[in-house]
Amino acid sequence: MRFPVRFVALLLILAVVLYPLVWMVGTSLKSPSEIVNNIGLIPREFTPANFTDGWTKFDVSFGRFFLNSALVSLLTVAGNTISCLLAAYALGRLRFRLRGVWFAVMIGTLLLPGHVLIIPQYILFRSLGWVGGEWPYLPLLVPAFLATEAFFVFLIVQFMRGIPRELDEAAVIDGASAYSIFRHVILPLSRPALVTTAIFSFIWTWNDFFRQLVFLSELKDYTAPVALTLFIDSTSESAVGPMFAMSLLSLIPVFLFFVAFQRLLVEGINTSGLKG
């Protein structure tokens, strides 16, 4: 295909792909009457009221929901990076009994659908008093600190395979233990894999809905995605603007990550097949 044809084709596809996002931004700034009557992308009159209305629409402010989401996401990032790094070091670099078996089990859990375990986990966490308890995010966070996201274990193992074995061997000859090799050789060299893990952890958790829907029961503990579904109950004409405004706000953190780490994200899914 000749260059201009190819370029025009790409531009057209891009316009279709980006249209919903641009439309969302426009609609979030339209007044109720304009949402119905003005089909154009750009509002005739900018209505920032949607943002203030949406923010205070429910008994708990959206600021709280966003803080809750941030808390859950950041702690999940910490849990995933630390626990998956430890597991990956053992499975990727150390020699110990049954390592092959555990590695195979880890690969097996890669494809295990999370929906299959949600009911027994709910029963388990509820019997421990974790659901709707004093620490409502334990059911979301404890699994992260126990390296249950096998994708990240796998990602870091794959990365560690690229670190030359000679480094470990040299350290062993110098009398270094497995712990000091981890601390002084593997940890500093694994930084890129950890950054990828952290970024994907954040985005996935921020976007996650299913687990947060199941495990959060009190309005004040809701995360942004769960709170957004409250808008669906009230789809009167006047609620559309605020609903779009809050939806837009909730996408901003992921968008900023995209802008800041675009190359890393694209390369991350290349090397590991991670899903966005």
Place this chain on the structure above:
Amino acid sequence: MTASTLTPAPVAPAAAQPGRRVRRRRENLAGYVFLSPWLLGLLGITAIPMLISLYLSFTDYSPLIPLTEANWIGLENYRRMFTADQSYWHAVQVTVTFALVAVPLKLAAALGVALLLNRTMRGISVFRGLFYLPSLLGGSVALAIVWVSMFNRDGAFNSFLALFGIEGLPWVNDPDWALSTLILLAVWQFGAPMVIFLAGLKQVPTELYEAASVDGASPWRKFVHITLPMLSPVIFFNLVLETINGFQGFTSAFVLSNGTGGPVDSTLMYTLNLYIAGFVDLNMGYASAMAWVFLLVIGAITVVLFSTGRFWVHYSDNEER
């Protein structure tokens, strides 16, 4: 206490270094120390819950009663699922339709755009990034909300149709069309497989195309006889990943139907049906049975994909399998 106290450690490697057996035992221990969080998670978050779930699937357990008071009802849940529950089969039908339509369309879009992008020209990374953006945003509740509004009676899509004098439908409220809007949302997120296709296309040796050109092959023949076979491992990888993900769609169906699977069960995805059984109808025994059938079916599909893959996935010799 003898040799090591008499001579400095560096010149006495025999004393500074523990024997091989000691070292191996230490590494064994270290392995399990580092693995312990994962092992704990495997046991407490994955293995034990799986066994509980298997047990529950033979009971009528509801969260309103203690686990110990659940009644053992044998295969009743499975019997009901396969023979008596209409909406279960509806959910299966919806899910299979969704996966069978959305996955091929998404992969075709991904491959098509990847082929367009597979050139060295300025701005290619901007295009690549922007096409990838929907894959990051598309799974969220926020985007599902926008999507559903777009296909409402007075949504953006109907406004677009109106430009051509076509009167649109309230797509998301129409049982014949609601699922199509969800399929479209899935296809819209073609960026992730596209990026993987692009990486695959970069690996195809240019000599193959040059040789084909010398032989006078048409672009179509080059695509069918060089690009597709060389790309087949990547196609296979994307197919497995997207199929497994396709079967698990939940968020968009939940948002469109406000958690009911409507209109008239037309968006009742399997996982949504499972959620309703377990957390709305509080029939967790039945929902556990659904979960186990789901697990077995996903496993079977993976096995089938891998065994058919042998016949059409081409691994070149210099590439590691």
